[in-house]
Amino acid sequence: MAGDAAEAGGAECCYYTTDDALSHVGFGRFQALVLAYAGVGWTAEAMEIMLLSFVGPSVKDEWGISAQQEGLVTSVVFAGMIIGACLGGVISDSYGRRAGFLFTAVVTGIFGFLSALSPNYICLLTLRFVVGMGLGAGHVLGTWFFEFVPAAKRGTWVVVFHCTWTFGTIFQALIAWAIMPVLGWRWLIALSSSPCFVLLIFYSVTPESPRYLCSRGRIADAKLILERIARMNNMSLPSGILIPQKVSDNGVDVETILPLITSQDSDATDMSISTKSSFTNAFRTLVSRSLIRSTLLLWFVYFAFSFAYYGIVLLTSELSNGERRCAPVGMPLRQQNDVRLYRDVLVTSIAEFPGLILAALLVDRVGRKLSMGGFILLCFAFIAPLAVPLGEGLATTLLFSARACIMGSYAVLYIYGPEIYPTSCRNTGVGVATSVGRIGGMVAPLIAVGLLENCHQKEAVFVFDTVLVLAAVACALFPLETKGCQIQ
Numbered sequence: 001m002a003g004d005a006a007e008a009g010g011a012e013c014c015y016y017t018t019d020d021a022l023s024h025v026g027f028g029r030f031q032a033l034v035l036a037y038a039g040v041g042w043t044a045e046a047m048e049i050m051l052l053s054f055v056g057p058s059v060k061d062e063w064g065i066s067a068q069q070e071g072l073v074t075s076v077v078f079a080g081m082i083i084g085a086c087l088g089g090v091i092s093d094s095y096g097r098r099a100g101f102l103f104t105a106v107v108t109g110i111f112g113f114l115s116a117l118s119p120n121y122i123c124l125l126t127l128r129f130v131v132g133m134g135l136g137a138g139h140v141l142g143t144w145f146f147e148f149v150p151a152a153k154r155g156t157w158v159v160v161f162h163c164t165w166t167f168g169t170i171f172q173a174l175i176a177w178a179i180m181p182v183l184g185w186r187w188l189i190a191l192s193s194s195p196c197f198v199l200l201i202f203y204s205v206t207p208e209s210p211r212y213l214c215s216r217g218r219i220a221d222a223k224l225i226l227e228r229i230a231r232m233n234n235m236s237l238p239s240g241i242l243i244p245q246k247v248s249d250n251g252v253d254v255e256t257i258l259p260l261i262t263s264q265d266s267d268a269t270d271m272s273i274s275t276k277s278s279f280t281n282a283f284r285t286l287v288s289r290s291l292i293r294s295t296l297l298l299w300f301v302y303f304a305f306s307f308a309y310y311g312i313v314l315l316t317s318e319l320s321n322g323e324r325r326c327a328p329v330g331m332p333l334r335q336q337n338d339v340r341l342y343r344d345v346l347v348t349s350i351a352e353f354p355g356l357i358l359a360a361l362l363v364d365r366v367g368r369k370l371s372m373g374g375f376i377l378l379c380f381a382f383i384a385p386l387a388v389p390l391g392e393g394l395a396t397t398l399l400f401s402a403r404a405c406i407m408g409s410y411a412v413l414y415i416y417g418p419e420i421y422p423t424s425c426r427n428t429g430v431g432v433a434t435s436v437g438r439i440g441g442m443v444a445p446l447i448a449v450g451l452l453e454n455c456h457q458k459e460a461v462f463v464f465d466t467v468l469v470l471a472a473v474a475c476a477l478f479p480l481e482t483k484g485c486q487i488q
């Protein structure tokens with residue numbers, strides 16, 4: 001009897017978290033399927049972004065709009081993304097990760113397809129703005145996949161996930177090359193929305209994140225998902241009781257945890273009440289004393305990386321060819337033909353793969369902060385020589401190297417951002433940071449194009465390098481290194 005009681009007491013003291021469970025079952029067939037699903041969504045987002053490179057000129061020719069109106073077709077998408085990033089984060093933190101990526105799939109897919117039927121310019125602008133809202137919430141897919149990956153290999157697999165973005169840009173260039181000359185921009189827009197409908201077809205079989213379920217007190221539901229993961233990976237869960245989070249290595253706050261386990265139905269009933277103020281509570285967490293430094297630094301780094309990424313794309317188009325916009329008065333500006341446009345998008349997109357491969361190799365070995373800082377300083381080194389006129393071949397090599405580095409740093413940032421926030425406000429935190437980043441993407445063309453078209457190449461390079469140096473400093477100032485750590 002005494003032995004049985006001791007054994008029962010020992011069993012009661014055996015607890016494990018979702019991180020413990022995922023590390024025990026490892027990365028297997030279940031996570032591979034989650035990666036495939038999330039990758040389709042990330043590919044869809046990349047296709048919709050790259051779509052802007054091809055549709056604007058064709059719309060301008062068909063409807064006779066001005067250059068400013070053509071640019072607005074792109075601007076409204078980014079404006080929608082700023083709103084959608086915050087909205088998607090709030091939805092996924094309040095109602096679940098599945099609700100978050102359902103929002104992005106429905107909005108992007110349906111309104112993207114309707115964009116192909118636009119009867120006039122105003123209708124097209126309105127629909128593309130709504131599409132931008134759907135695209136802005138796309139970060140939810142990355143966080144959803146992230147929350148299924150064991151800590152030891154989290155960085156590597158999230159970088160692999162980001163390879164689907166580069167695949168999307170390449171695939172979009174290929175289908176644009178095939179479709180635009182024959183069928184026109186409307187068919188391209190319609191076909192570009194198709195990956196979102198793939199997400200909707202398989203949505204019913206997608207699992208909710210067990211981390212999210214634990215954060216809402218739905219321990220039994222979380223354990224069912226973890227058991228499903230273990231079965232598909234031909235593994236078993238650790239023995240003991242699943243808990244949301246360990247307080248310390250020596251024990252757990254049982255008084256807090258056991259009510260969560262035994263009163264799940266009550267918690268689920270109260271969820272609709274708690275979600276009413278979820279954004280307020282989440283934002284308070286983001287700016288709390290323990291997170292305010294990380295949050296402010298993350299906002300700046302997202303802004304700087306987005307500013308640098310889109311700036312390098314623009315610098316590539318301006319500097320990697322013999323003819324420049326900085327031409328004598330009266331000389332017509334260079335206009336790329338369609339074939340060269342498709343080719344340039346393909347080549348510059350392929351340049352991202354070396355950066356992603358290097359990031360995958362480094363992120364779980366040297367850490368997040370050092371990886372980001374190193375990539376950014378290399379990017380600075382590759383851009384700095386462009387302040388003076390260089391041969392086309394050397395300029396192209398430097399720009400492609402810089403593109404690889406900024407993509408590698410971006411991939412690591414998309415790992416680090418979710419890791420520093422607790423599950424209850426993770427997508428809200430990443431969503432707000434992504435919105436700030438979109439502002440950087442909108443500002444970059446104004447500075448890059450404005451300076452380069454007025455023959456201020458040195459000044460343009462100086463601005464981008466200054467932002468990169470400040471971003472490297474910000475990476476060094478992050479208070480946390482999350483390599484191999486359990487996430488909250």
